[in-house]
Amino acid sequence: xKNRRTFLxxxxxxxxxxxxxxxxxxxxxxxxTPYTPPSGSQxxxxxxxxxxxxxxxxxxxNLQAVGGWINYTEKNLLLIRISExxxxxxxxxxxxxxxxxxxxxxxSNFECGYHNNTFTTSCxxxxxxxxxxxxxxxxTITF
Numbered sequence: 001x002k003n004r005r006t007f008l009x010x011x012x013x014x015x016x017x018x019x020x021x022x023x024x025x026x027x028x029x030x031x032x033t034p035y036t037p038p039s040g041s042q043x044x045x046x047x048x049x050x051x052x053x054x055x056x057x058x059x060x061x062n063l064q065a066v067g068g069w070i071n072y073t074e075k076n077l078l079l080i081r082i083s084e085x086x087x088x089x090x091x092x093x094x095x096x097x098x099x100x101x102x103x104x105x106x107x108s109n110f111e112c113g114y115h116n117n118t119f120t121t122s123c124x125x126x127x128x129x130x131x132x133x134x135x136x137x138x139x140t141i142t143f
Contacts, residue, residue: 051141077090094117095127
């Protein structure tokens with residue numbers, strides 16, 4: 001019994017860490033932790049100049065109906081049609097890891113396809129939201 005106790009005292013910590021360390025140290029959390037890009041990797045496609053988009057263009061056909069959305073990767077934007085008079089624009093960089101290219105939308109939340117983190121379409125959520133105005137079919141996004 002004494003040898004067993006000595007063994008457990010000396011071997012227990014590494015065994016517990018090995019057995020339980022992976023679940024305790026998950027790489028993907030369910031919290032929306034803001035992503036800070038490494039220096040020098042700032043968003044190269046978004047400038048301080050406004051972007052004007054004609055949503056009647058075939059590239060933006062999904063934005064013509066309420067609830068439609070598009071991952072506009074050329075300008076690093078997620079665009080969603082909220083109502084007949086409102087389109088919201090978000091930076092398409094996932095706050096969790098900075099990924100930009102695997103987004104989906106379930107009708108109420110954006111989901112990053114890399115870690116399944118979800119983000120609301122409200123401008124008070126974790127995704128950076130930009131000012132927009134819609135005049136007919138012309139969408140203007142201001143940074």
